[in-house]
Amino acid sequence: MSAPVPAGPVAAVPAAGKPSSVPAAAAAGPVAASSVPIDAPASADPGVGEYQFGFSYPDKSVFRTRKGLDEEVVRAISELKEEPDWMLANRLRALAAFGKKPMPAWGADLSDIDFDEIVYYARPQDRPKGSWDELPEEIRETYRRIGVPEAERKFLAGVGAQYDSEIVYHSIRADLEKKGVIFCSPEVAVKEHPDLVRKYFGTVIPHNDNKFAALNTAVWSGGSFVYVPKGVKVDIPLQAYFRINSESFGQFERTLIIADEGSFVHYIEGCTAPVYATDSLHSAVVEIIALPGSRVRYSTIQNWSSDVYNLVTKRAVAYAGATMEWVDGNIGSKRTMKYPAVFLMGEGAHGEVLSIAFAGKGQEQDTGAKIIHAASNTSSTVTSKSISKDGGVASYRGMVKVGEGLRGIRSRVVCDALIVDPRSTSNTWPTMEVLSDDVAMEHEARVSKIGDEQLFYLQSRGLGEAEASAMIVNGFLDPLVKQLPMEYAVELNRLIELEMEGSVG
Amino acid sequence: MDLVIRNLRASVAGKPILRGIDLEIRAGSVAALMGPNGSGKSTLANVLMGHPAYAVESGSATLGGVDVLGLPPHERALLGLFLAFQYPVEIPGVTVAKFLKRAVEAREEASARAAGREYGGMDVSAYLRELRAAMDFMGVDRSFINRALNEGFSGGEKKRMEVLQMLMLKPRLALMDETDSGLDIDALKVVAAGANRLRGPDFGALVITHYNRILEHLKPDVVHVMYKGRIVVSGGPELVERLEGEGYDWVREEAAAAPAEIEALAAEASA
Structure with a gap:
């Protein structure tokens, strides 16, 4: 439905005079030619690409792994990213976990997902003029009606516009860099800040946490890496528009945010730009480390198109005196399962989740929050608002857990659901596990029509x-x-x- | 605009409530509609506005010659019909300013279209000026501009808000459904003053009430008495005094004195 599958540019490859399998082998390098996981690179072939295309448009190469997932595909992705061995090892370990982990036995119906039909990595090529017309009419019409500015239209239509967003980002970055803030893709972080990445990557969400986190860890591409040094308050939000570019295909983006002691950062993802993906699976992993006294706010408005399974693992750890806030808006997708979590690890930590879900025709929004109180004198607030309409199903699924022997725990959960018509459904599944006595816990749920x-x-x-x-x-x-x-x-x-x-x- | 109702019959959940209403409200006139509880006064107001719970069985109602019964409620409103609700509902999160702006805009646009003019869009600052002035007139604190519509309002505040909306929307014909109920005397005066402010050749009203006190401030041109789904007595303002003094017993007797009607009612009830 949009940029990621480079059908056009791929088709153009033979015009360069070579069958696609030949440059594929060349590009894949160490991967055996007999089992080439890369479908069709356009310009990485040194004989053609670098010379005719690669030189002028080095970032406009097209790679796409073949359908399905196995070790070769994972190795190819890692190879293309020129990753160090430890990251490849991490990917392969996660791939093994992905194979072993069962599908979730609860939540939205995922039985239609066919893992063999999915393309796990695509490096989209620039789509020059005319690409907007390739989008389905409903998408064009939507943009026209919501009046997305021309710049954003470009951004969503092709690579060039993605550079637009990087220009914005760079103009901020100069400012932030002086303060020592790091804001880059995780690929860049792996190369330039390996110590930070190795220290934190996969520590909040282990490679085998759940099937989809394992999948992401195996094939992740793109996302953001943020580090805010001690005491630095980033007073304007960092904005990561959903980037469908070669660094972050969008389906398996990986975000790691580290807020050092006493710092503050507001990170906004997705936001105003509705995201449309051709493929049917989006499975991101977002890990946040809020070190003592820091505050992190992470806001998302996802508006995936209606054929996307959106299965995202988002989790933060908040140390002593730190505050973690998730603002999570789910408007689009076919099925969403997303429960932003906060682990309150130190005294005085506070976790907050604001969740908005809209389930329209054919949609199931299974969203909520997970709060783990693992230290005394910690507090949490969960506010969920959901709307279901035209047969949509909106479910709040939440857990608040209080560990043993803790004091001074406060938690408040409020779920409001609005049902627009009699065909639609709202569910509330709150879970509370309280193993301490000194706990003040409130739960309110309201359903209105x-x-x-x-x-x-x-x-x-x-x-x-x-x-x-x-x-x-x-x-x-x-x-x-x-x-x-x-x-x-x-x-x-x-x-x-x-x-x-x-x-x- | 004249409101002309002919032999209007309507039911709710299969139960007949209006059993043949004949009523005319001339443009520029104010009619009072009185009658015992359960006689169908509120039903008439809701049927005229198009409440989905009521089914029109037969008859017609025209506003300025346009049959309104076939129109969805918002189109009736855009024609100039207005219902001041007996129990205004709360709309959480929708501010008075935002809601009224859209309502006024829709009305302006419809008026322009009806007059064959191009609608150039709303003059927002003029709207806000007018809204503030209307709030002052109605004794509604200006802070209500940013409050959610009717949410947490007292009964009296809700009624003032109804009349405030009426002032802003300038209907051709207003149905005021017990707008006076539950008001203290000051609020009652303000509500009556609001309606009086609109009074003129382009404004008619049907004022549903149980009490004469609002009618002391809002002098009706005619008074109709409803009983068991029909208009049984009509007259001038002197009727109000008689009802005040004698109650509705004589109305019941008068209705009972028409045996043919009673038979018809009985036949309907058993049908």
Whole structure:
């Protein structure tokens, strides 16, 4: 449906005068030619690519592994990234875990996922003019209607626009670099900051944590690496628009954020730009280490297209006096399973999860939060708002766990669900495991339906049914949306209005 | 705009409530609608506005010659019909300012379209000026601009908010469903003043009430009495005094004096 699968550019390869398997072998280097995992590199072939294409457009090469996943594919990815052995070993260890781990026996229905049909790595080529037209009409129409600025359109349509986002990023980076802040891709981090990466990578979410975390660890590509030095407050948010580029295909991005003692950072991902992916599986891993006294806020608004399985593992550890906040908006995807977690490891740590889910036609949003109180005098707040409509299923699945022998634990969980029509479903599955006595824990769950009286009231003032419905939904979300930065709040409201449009009643 | 109702019959959940309403409200006039509890007054207001719970069985209702019964509620509103609700609902998270802006905008746009004019968009600062002035007039604190619509409002605040909306939307015909109920005398005066402010050749109203006190402030041109789903007595303001003094017994007797109607009712009930 969008950039990642380079069907066009791949098809163009034979025009360069060589069958695709030959340069593939050349590019793969050490990989045996008889079992080439790389489908079709366009310009990495030294005979053609470097000379005719590679030189002028070195970043516009196209690689794509063949369908399915095995050791050769993993090795090829690692090879392409010129990784050190320890990262390759890590990938292979995770691949083995992926093979052994069962599918989750709970949550959204994942039975349609065919791991053999998935392409696990694609390095998209630049899509020059005309590429926007290759997108399905509904996507074009969506962009037109939500008025995404031209720059963002470019960004989503091809590689060039991705450079647009890097220009923004670089203009910030100069400023941040002076303070010692590191903000780069994890690939760059592996090369330039190996000590930090080796120290923290996979420590919050082990390679065998769950099937999808194992998968990500085996084939990860792209994402972000952030390090904020001691005492540094990054006062403007770091923004990582979902990058569908050669560093981060988007499906298996890997993010590692380390906030050193007393620092602050707000990292925003996805956000205003709806993300559309051709492939059907997105499985990210986000690890956050909030060292003592630091504060990290991580905001996401995911708006995947409706054929994407979005199975993401996000987890943070918060040490003494640190605060970790997840703001997690789930609007798109076919199935989402995502439960941002905070492990409160030191006294005075605070964890917070704000979660917004919208489940429309054919969608299942299985989202929530996981809070582990592993130290005394720690506190947590979980606020979840979900909307289900047109047969959608929105489920809150949450866990609050308090370890043994702890004192002064406070936790509050509030789940609000709005059901727009009788065809739609809302579920709440809260779990609490409390092994200490000195614990103040609250849980509230409310389910409401858009009442005929509310709709009629707004209609009687001249608003059509769809607009009235959207207004009620936006009002329901308002308390959470207020916590987002203004531009994202506006965008979220627009997305909700789009979701509500034309399908009521 | 004249509101003309002819032989209107409506039911809720299969139960007939309106049993043949004939009623005309002339443009620029204010009619009071009184009657015992359960006689169908609120039903009439809701049926006219298009509440989905009520089914129109037969009859017609036209506003300025347009049959409104076939229109969705918002189109009735855009024609100039307004219902001040007896129990306004709360809309969490939707501010008064945001909601009213859209409502006013929709109304302006519809008016422009009806007049064959191009709608150039809303003058937001003029809107806000007008809103503040209307709030001052209605004794609604300006802080309510940013409060969620009706959420946590007292009964009196909700009623003032209804009339405030009416002032902003400038309907051609307002249905005021017991807007006076539960108000203290000061609030009652303000609510009546709001309606009086709109009074003029382009504004008509049907004021549903149990009490004469609002009618002392909001002098009706005519008074209709409803009983068991029909208008049984109509007259001038003097009717209000008689109802106040004698109650509804004589109305019941008068209705009972029409045996043919009773038979019809009985037949309907057994049908």
